[in-house]
Amino acid sequence: YEKAASILRSHETPIVLAKVDANEEKNRDLASEYDVKGFPTIKILRNGGNYVQEYKGPREADGIVEYLKKQSGPAST
Numbered sequence: 001y002e003k004a005a006s007i008l009r010s011h012e013t014p015i016v017l018a019k020v021d022a023n024e025e026k027n028r029d030l031a032s033e034y035d036v037k038g039f040p041t042i043k044i045l046r047n048g049g050n051y052v053q054e055y056k057g058p059r060e061a062d063g064i065v066e067y068l069k070k071q072s073g074p075a076s077t
Helices: 002-009 025-033 061-072
Strands: 043-046 051-054
Touching: 002 061
Parallel strands: none
Antiparallel strands: 043 051
């Protein structure tokens, strides 16, 4: 995830990949809000978190980067 985050940070339009430890007390409300039940859970948040999608793609850095770059592009090509 760190490798993917590093690559996405340097994308033309930076894409944020953030890690949250849902077991920490301070993050439990956030985990509950986004229905995080286990590790690893990846959620895609758009429009300030108003639209949430469960990520079901590849779990290695290259797959995550490719998928998220496609998601950040135009609706159709």
